[in-house]
């Protein structure tokens with residue numbers, strides 16, 4: 001955030017159950033609409049500016065507080081399920097009110113996490129590489145691409161394979177995209193209409209959700225009928241009873257896998273689009289990624305973890321892009337009991353928003369924070385001793401992103417595989433703006449992908465490409 005301006009950190013004094021409490025300070029806003037119109041005009045700008053002015057914890061309005069520094073973010077993340085509960089997504093709100101469902105979701109999470117252990121995921125690199133190659137084969141040798149929808153399609157297919165394996169992913173494929181597109185206007189809307197209100201949008205979401213549940217149930221029934229229980233995917237893991245939670249019911253299995261599939265493309269798709277955008281803006285960095293890919297990856301699509309795990313510079317690029325453009329730029333929690341964050345009181349019923357976007361652009365934690373510098377992530381670099389939650393694109397604490405390890409493997413490999421095969425260039429006249437109506441997305445982004453000379457369609461020969469450049 002550059003140099004910090006003089007801060008107005010005077011707390012707001014209020015009364016709660018007969019006691020004086022000190023709420024965080026914040027912008028006053030307009031008499032009737034508060035800060036909504038300023039926020040809607042420029043969401044990112046408003047959050048950054050207010051954090052500069054009012055400090056590490058501040059109030060958006062009487063109901064919503066914002067954590068804009070690592071210490072405050074760490075407290076909120078780690079005290080989730082104690083002082084805070086997650087602000088549940090639109091589809092699965094009933095979980096918030098029902099402690100039994102919360103417990104079952106926690107068990108499902110624990111099961112899915114077993115399938116997301118780095119070792120289990122590293123074994124999936126050949127499958128990932130194969131699917132990425134198939135997708136890149138559909139690109140023109142020299143063409144302009146609408147990057148975000150294309151990446152949604154790909155990351156969604158990769159997520160479906162993670163959840164349902166090679167064979168059964170096809171049964172589910174597409175259903176989750178329909179649900180995503182039905183959900184988009186509902187989630188992006190500033191007006192919160194509960195799912196049970198039969199608006200046209202809500203009915204569309206409900207229909208797409210039912211269809212996806214039906215497809216997943218088909219896969220579950222088939223696996224039971226064919227006694228296929230040892231598939232190498234998340235469905236198989238959540239279908240296996242555990243000593244602690246027994247057998248999860250089918251409805252819960254469907255819900256948790258739908259949540260996983262939606263998350264598997266919700267953040268990675270815009271994340272990948274930002275990566276390609278920045279590589280087009282910084283051709284020198286793109287050349288370094290290409291050189292690394294040619295050095296460590298074998299020719300063609302047969303790639304294993306032993307090779308892709310050596311893409312260290314490419315991984316630095318991914319980390320740096322997620323610092324500048326963390327797709328989940330705000331994470332919400334509800335305050336469930338009177339508590340404190342930093343020196344301020346928070347009261348039950350309030351919302352607490354953690355703002356990684358602000359923290360990631362604060363010069364107290366990152367030098368020259370607005371600049372794209374992948375080298376800050378190299379071994380022994382400036383990020384080695386960051387405080388907890390100074391970098392948290394995947395959140396932290398009990399709700400930390402389940403897809404962290406998967407995303408890092410997927411995004412690093414995908415970046416390297418694209419760049420070794422295509423040169424990425426900006427399209428003249430294309431104006432890119434960050435859209436923060438949900439995950440931050442480079443709206444309007446189109447890029448030109450030109451196959452490098454000597455590329456062989458299903459993956460270039462390293463020697464050919466090196467010789468050509």
Ligand code: HEM
Nearest residue numbers: 260263264267268271328331393394395399401402403407
């Ligand atoms: C760029 C990639 C990704 C980013 C930046 C990201 C970020 C996040 C963040 C910040 C949260 C926590 C939200 C909170 O604290 O309230 C989260 C939760 C979650 N993420 Fe990701 N995510 C990514 C990719 C993925 C992928 C690929 C998957 C699945 C394969 C996934 C599955 C999930 C799930 C299921 C949750 C909810 C966890 C729970 O409720 O227990 N994410 N993600």
